[in-house]
Amino acid sequence: MAESTAKPPAKNSAKTSAKSRRGGRASKSGTKSPKLGMTESGKRVTSYDVARVAGVSQSAVSRCFKPGASVSKKMRDKVMTVAKELGFQPNAIARSLITRRSNMVAVIINNLTNLNYPELLVQLSRRFDERHVHVLLFTLEHESDVDKMLDQVWQYQVDGVISAARLSEEQVSFFEERGVPLVFYNRSFQDFPVSAICCNQEEGERLLVNKLHGAGHRNFAVISGPADSVVSNQRTQGALNRLKELGVTKVPVEEGDYGYDSGRIAFRHLMSKRKPPDAILCANDVMAIGCMDAARHEFGLKIPEDVSVVGFDGTSTGAWASYRLTTIDQPLEIMAEAAVNMLMERVENPELPPEKRTFSGVFLEGESAQL
Amino acid sequence: MAESTAKPPAKNSAKTSAKSRRGGRASKSGTKSPKLGMTESGKRVTSYDVARVAGVSQSAVSRCFKPGASVSKKMRDKVMTVAKELGFQPNAIARSLITRRSNMVAVIINNLTNLNYPELLVQLSRRFDERHVHVLLFTLEHESDVDKMLDQVWQYQVDGVISAARLSEEQVSFFEERGVPLVFYNRSFQDFPVSAICCNQEEGERLLVNKLHGAGHRNFAVISGPADSVVSNQRTQGALNRLKELGVTKVPVEEGDYGYDSGRIAFRHLMSKRKPPDAILCANDVMAIGCMDAARHEFGLKIPEDVSVVGFDGTSTGAWASYRLTTIDQPLEIMAEAAVNMLMERVENPELPPEKRTFSGVFLEGESAQL
DNA sequence: TTGTAGGCGTTATCAA
DNA sequence: TTGATAACGCCTACAA
Numbered sequence: 001m002a003e004s005t006a007k008p009p010a011k012n013s014a015k016t017s018a019k020s021r022r023g024g025r026a027s028k029s030g031t032k033s034p035k036l037g038m039t040e041s042g043k044r045v046t047s048y049d050v051a052r053v054a055g056v057s058q059s060a061v062s063r064c065f066k067p068g069a070s071v072s073k074k075m076r077d078k079v080m081t082v083a084k085e086l087g088f089q090p091n092a093i094a095r096s097l098i099t100r101r102s103n104m105v106a107v108i109i110n111n112l113t114n115l116n117y118p119e120l121l122v123q124l125s126r127r128f129d130e131r132h133v134h135v136l137l138f139t140l141e142h143e144s145d146v147d148k149m150l151d152q153v154w155q156y157q158v159d160g161v162i163s164a165a166r167l168s169e170e171q172v173s174f175f176e177e178r179g180v181p182l183v184f185y186n187r188s189f190q191d192f193p194v195s196a197i198c199c200n201q202e203e204g205e206r207l208l209v210n211k212l213h214g215a216g217h218r219n220f221a222v223i224s225g226p227a228d229s230v231v232s233n234q235r236t237q238g239a240l241n242r243l244k245e246l247g248v249t250k251v252p253v254e255e256g257d258y259g260y261d262s263g264r265i266a267f268r269h270l271m272s273k274r275k276p277p278d279a280i281l282c283a284n285d286v287m288a289i290g291c292m293d294a295a296r297h298e299f300g301l302k303i304p305e306d307v308s309v310v311g312f313d314g315t316s317t318g319a320w321a322s323y324r325l326t327t328i329d330q331p332l333e334i335m336a337e338a339a340v341n342m343l344m345e346r347v348e349n350p351e352l353p354p355e356k357r358t359f360s361g362v363f364l365e366g367e368s369a370q371l
Numbered sequence: 372m373a374e375s376t377a378k379p380p381a382k383n384s385a386k387t388s389a390k391s392r393r394g395g396r397a398s399k400s401g402t403k404s405p406k407l408g409m410t411e412s413g414k415r416v417t418s419y420d421v422a423r424v425a426g427v428s429q430s431a432v433s434r435c436f437k438p439g440a441s442v443s444k445k446m447r448d449k450v451m452t453v454a455k456e457l458g459f460q461p462n463a464i465a466r467s468l469i470t471r472r473s474n475m476v477a478v479i480i481n482n483l484t485n486l487n488y489p490e491l492l493v494q495l496s497r498r499f500d501e502r503h504v505h506v507l508l509f510t511l512e513h514e515s516d517v518d519k520m521l522d523q524v525w526q527y528q529v530d531g532v533i534s535a536a537r538l539s540e541e542q543v544s545f546f547e548e549r550g551v552p553l554v555f556y557n558r559s560f561q562d563f564p565v566s567a568i569c570c571n572q573e574e575g576e577r578l579l580v581n582k583l584h585g586a587g588h589r590n591f592a593v594i595s596g597p598a599d600s601v602v603s604n605q606r607t608q609g610a611l612n613r614l615k616e617l618g619v620t621k622v623p624v625e626e627g628d629y630g631y632d633s634g635r636i637a638f639r640h641l642m643s644k645r646k647p648p649d650a651i652l653c654a655n656d657v658m659a660i661g662c663m664d665a666a667r668h669e670f671g672l673k674i675p676e677d678v679s680v681v682g683f684d685g686t687s688t689g690a691w692a693s694y695r696l697t698t699i700d701q702p703l704e705i706m707a708e709a710a711v712n713m714l715m716e717r718v719e720n721p722e723l724p725p726e727k728r729t730f731s732g733v734f735l736e737g738e739s740a741q742l
Numbered sequence: 743t744t745g746t747a748g749g750c751g752t753t754a755t756c757a758a
Numbered sequence: 759t760t761g762a763t764a765a766c767g768c769c770t771a772c773a774a
Contacts, residue, residue: 035548036545063760089525091526094468125508294692321668470750
């Protein structure tokens with residue numbers, strides 16, 4: 001075991017020859033190495049380099065960078081000094097390989113012009129950062145790309161996944177089978193247990209209907225989002241269901257795509273009906289804004305006198321003085337926080353069963369509806 | 372060197388004992404392993420598992436997943452079949468360790484409510500994805516966090532960095548010393564060679580000034596962004612410089628924070644001057660919108676009759692019917708594409724010298740200014 | 743074309 | 759508390 005013949009040569013020959021790279025304790029005081037974090041041979045400084053210069057074992061170096069490890073103060077000082085001197089930082093990739101924790105989570109969003117996602121992303125990123133977890137971003141162009149993307153996510157050995165995109169049951173199983181915690185953001189399954197953070201879309205929409213109906217509106221219309229958007233369907237159904245309960249039927253539904261222009265176009269369509277609506281429920285704020293602009297600028301209508309318009313989301317643009325949109329505010333920050341918590345709990349403890357947390361939206365009274 | 376005593380046993384003992392995990396060729400036809408991608412002992416399927424089941428060497432498996440490797444069709448079929456059967460995907464972390472390429476790039480943005488960044492992020496992510504490169508997101512809360520963040524970036528061994536946040540000269544050197552390619556987005560240094568993709572802020576602003584001045588405006592004001600924003604300073608200075616050249620001096624400058632409210636507040640301040648402006652240059656679209664709203668709703672002014680307002684960015688909101696903002700459109704998609712290209716070129720060939728590409732903004736005529 | 747064996751830079755396990 | 763040594767899962771000469 002101590003015969004310095006067979007084993008050592010291979011690994012050590014490199015290390016030994018490397019010993020001359022950086023003369024012992026290169027710096028007396030000011031002779032700092034020119035390239036911090038790099039050896040003279042142009043390679044990344046490793047814990048071996050630090051160990052050599054500090055005259056300790058490599059494992060000692062490793063321990064010094066592990067919080068709560070058993071190291072003497074003397075050792076720690078010595079190692080940390082050299083580490084700083086050489087610009088050493090442990091390689092997270094190598095660490096991930098052995099610990100099986102990458103400290104990375106995947107965030108999946110689809111590329112729709114959902115004015116909310118960008119903000120969500122920033123919120124998530126901030127909160128993960130606080131926990132020293134990093135966000136690996138996956139944006140979907142088309143739903144069909146999902147499977148390839150899932151493979152990528154798996155390859156990168158992420159600790160968990162937050163998905164603001166819909167996944168099929170098989171795709172959910174993909175992660176479940178592999179023991180990768182998954183938390184949905186604003187999507188869920190009824191017939192399949194998954195963890196999710198949601199805003200209660202239906203409830204919010206019902207609230208809006210109640211307000212409008214209570215104010216005497218009877219002539220409703222709905223502008224939905226894209227047909228394949230779960231959130232849009234929930235909102236639209238929420239509105240229609242409540243209206244039905246209140247005895248209002250035959251409510252025209254125009255399909256939009258969440259974008260400004262589609263709101264305008266939908267409004268035009270509604271105005272071409274034999275009985276134009278006096279209250280319009282839009283599946284998001286941006287379409288509501290498009291709707292208002294069409295009403296005012298194309299039809300010369302006054303809002304809310306001639307027609308009431310409400311949205312959903314609580315985006316900052318809705319509050320602009322030109323719109324003062326009445327809407328439901330999704331508590332985005334709270335939801336982001338909750339999503340991060342829920343995911344990290346499951347990363348720490350994979351046995352936790354799926355859980356859903358549903359937040360109510362907050363009614364935001366603007367001036368776009370007669371109430 | 373060939374004494375089979377010391378070395379082999381250790382490694383092989385594990386592999387051999389593992390051989391019993393999955394009975395040879397588990398599936399005859401339908402007996403699929405319950406958990407795809409996982410061995411029966413609950414570990415991730417590795418290339419060794421595939422090799423064992425397929426009855427080939429591990430390196431053969433590895434080669435089959437390397438595009439353009441020298442493998443017989445028979446071998447490839449055999450391996451790929453088993454791989455699919457077991458749900459094997461190569462571990463990108465392990466691969467990164469040996470190849471020293473993580474196929475991850477860091478994207479650094481600061482958290483300001485810059486309505487453009489989110490969109491930029493989506494664009495970058497899309498384009499990197501196409502190259503099978505993944506985005507590791509870093510958002511800065513405060514400038515002071517930068518250094519900690521840089522260490523993180525380095526630890527994750529990213530192949531390159533795109534920064535839409537300003538970095539100090541030392542911070543730039545950090546990457547340069549370590550051979551990590553860095554491309555700035557809309558920031559640059561004059562006295563330090565770095566790669567960057569920029570929109571020509573100054574030029575755009577001068578264009579706006581020319582148009583306004585040519586239309587007879589003489590009474591200008593500027594609403595700047597935050598004092599520490601490079602882009603804002605470039606825009607503001609561009610405007611002021613051109614105005615000076617045209618003989619217009621004593622131009623009041625109000626400082627905003629890029630947000631809607633700050634545009635409104637700035638407008639109020641301007642109106643309290645003894646000589647209110649008739650042309651206002653705003654450092655971004657959102658402030659211009661705030662400005663317009665204040666003018667209309669707080670002061671009952673007409674735009675552009677009473678006051679001309681122009682912005683900068685070309686955000687979609689600026690085109691909304693209530694604003695029809697005259698502005699400069701930054702070619703975001705083109706810039707994102709260019710940034711990705713520039714970075715990846717340097718990842719492939721680290722010897723490439725720094726390069727700057729500056730795109731001109733496109734004048735977008737709306738109806739918010741008398742021209 | 744295929745297999746053998748060494749190394750990438752850590753952490754983890756055990757003696758010392 | 760410290761130091762040797764074995765993984766982690768892959769890629770890549772080199773040899774067959």
